[in-house]
Amino acid sequence: MKKTAPEHHNRLLILSIEQRSIAITEAFDAIKTQIDADIVYLTKRQIRFLPWTLAKLGAKRYHQVLVDLPFKRIHKKRRALKKIKRLYVYEEDACQETMPASKWRGKFSNFYQHIAPEKVLVTGSATADNLKKEGIPAFFIPKGYSSHNTGLLNTKRDIDVGFIGRVNNDAYKNRAEILRDAQSELECEIMRTSTPEEYRRTLNRIRFFFSADIGLNEYMAKNFEAMACGCILVAYRQGNNEEASLGLKDMENCILYNNLEEAKQKITEIRSNPERENKLRDESINFSRKFSHWNMGLTISEALKS
Structure with a gap:
C-alpha cells in the first residue's frame, strides 16, 4: 500500500528567492518565533518550474503558504498558485499597479483575482485600499529596514x-x-x-x-x-x-x-x-x-x- 505523506498541521511554508535584492531574513526569523515555519529559498530555475517545485516541497500539505517571490517571475504561474489552499502573498512592488509608467500597471489586481489568496500583504496603505476596491483581501504592512545596514555611527555628518x-x-x-x-x-x-x-x-x-x-x-x-x-x-x-x-x-x-x-x-x-x-x-x-x-x-x- 502506498504511504501518504504526513500533513504539516498548523505549519507555515515560506517561499522566498535566493539572493533577494533586499534580504528580509530578520523578518522571517521573527515569524518563526510566533509560528512553526519552514523557510525555503528558491533558485530562479525552481521558480521557473514552480508546479514541480511545489509538488516536491509538498506545499499542499502545509496549513499555510506565504509566497515572497518576484512578481515578474510568478505572474504566469497562476494555475500552480491557485491550487494552494490558504495562500498568502507578500508583495513589495504592488504600488506599480497604478503607476502610469509601469509595465505592470493593472496586472497585480488581475493576478490576485485569479489566484484568490487568503491575503495579499502590500507595503502601502493606498496600495492596499486600491486593491480592496478590486475585491482583493489586501493588508498593509510598511516596508522596513535591516539591522545589518543601519544603525548610528560616531561619525561627522559632512x-x-x-x-x-x-x-x-x-x-x-x-x-x-x-x-x-x-x-x-x-x-x-x-x-x-x-x-x-x-x-x-x-x-x-x-x-x-x-x-x-x-x-x-x-x-x-x-x-x-x-x-x-x-x-x-x-x-x-x-x-x-x-x-x-x-x-x-x-x-x-x-x-x-x-x-x-x-x-x-x-x-x-x-x-x-x-x-x-x-x-x-x-x-x-x-x-x-x-x-x-x-x-x-x-x-x-x-x-x-x-
Missing part, C-alpha cells in the same frame, strides 16, 4: 543634503527630475553605494536625507533606513492618508514637502535652530525603531494568524 539610490529607471522618472533640481537648489549629493556597510557609513554622513518617492504612492524602505541612521528625513508627501497610516508627522519626526521650494524653506528653518534639529533627529530615531525587519515580521505573523 554631507548636508544627500540621497542614495537609483534614478536611471523609467519607474523613477519623477524622482530623477526633482533630484536634479535638488542638486542645483539644495546642493544635494546623489550617490550610489555597493555594500551594506558602505551604505550605512554614507547614511551616517548625511545630515538631511532628501527622499523623492514621487508617483510611487508609498514610502520606500530607504526612508526608514535613513531615519535609523540618524538622518533627518526630507520626504515627498504621498497623501491619501499614507502619512497618518505610518505615523509620520511634519516637523516633528521628519520634514514633509509638496514641492522643492517648501523643502528648501523647511530645511533652512531646521538648520538655523540646532536645538530643534537635535530634537527632530531624536524623535526620528525613536520613531524609526518600529520599522525594523524584526517588527515587520511580527506584523506579518499577526496577519497570518487573523
Whole structure:
C-alpha cells in the first residue's frame, strides 16, 4: 500500500528567492518565533518550474503558504498558485499597479483575482485600499529596514543634503527630475553605494536625507533606513492618508514637502535652530525603531494568524 505523506498541521511554508535584492531574513526569523515555519529559498530555475517545485516541497500539505517571490517571475504561474489552499502573498512592488509608467500597471489586481489568496500583504496603505476596491483581501504592512545596514555611527555628518539610490529607471522618472533640481537648489549629493556597510557609513554622513518617492504612492524602505541612521528625513508627501497610516508627522519626526521650494524653506528653518534639529533627529530615531525587519515580521505573523 502506498504511504501518504504526513500533513504539516498548523505549519507555515515560506517561499522566498535566493539572493533577494533586499534580504528580509530578520523578518522571517521573527515569524518563526510566533509560528512553526519552514523557510525555503528558491533558485530562479525552481521558480521557473514552480508546479514541480511545489509538488516536491509538498506545499499542499502545509496549513499555510506565504509566497515572497518576484512578481515578474510568478505572474504566469497562476494555475500552480491557485491550487494552494490558504495562500498568502507578500508583495513589495504592488504600488506599480497604478503607476502610469509601469509595465505592470493593472496586472497585480488581475493576478490576485485569479489566484484568490487568503491575503495579499502590500507595503502601502493606498496600495492596499486600491486593491480592496478590486475585491482583493489586501493588508498593509510598511516596508522596513535591516539591522545589518543601519544603525548610528560616531561619525561627522559632512554631507548636508544627500540621497542614495537609483534614478536611471523609467519607474523613477519623477524622482530623477526633482533630484536634479535638488542638486542645483539644495546642493544635494546623489550617490550610489555597493555594500551594506558602505551604505550605512554614507547614511551616517548625511545630515538631511532628501527622499523623492514621487508617483510611487508609498514610502520606500530607504526612508526608514535613513531615519535609523540618524538622518533627518526630507520626504515627498504621498497623501491619501499614507502619512497618518505610518505615523509620520511634519516637523516633528521628519520634514514633509509638496514641492522643492517648501523643502528648501523647511530645511533652512531646521538648520538655523540646532536645538530643534537635535530634537527632530531624536524623535526620528525613536520613531524609526518600529520599522525594523524584526517588527515587520511580527506584523506579518499577526496577519497570518487573523
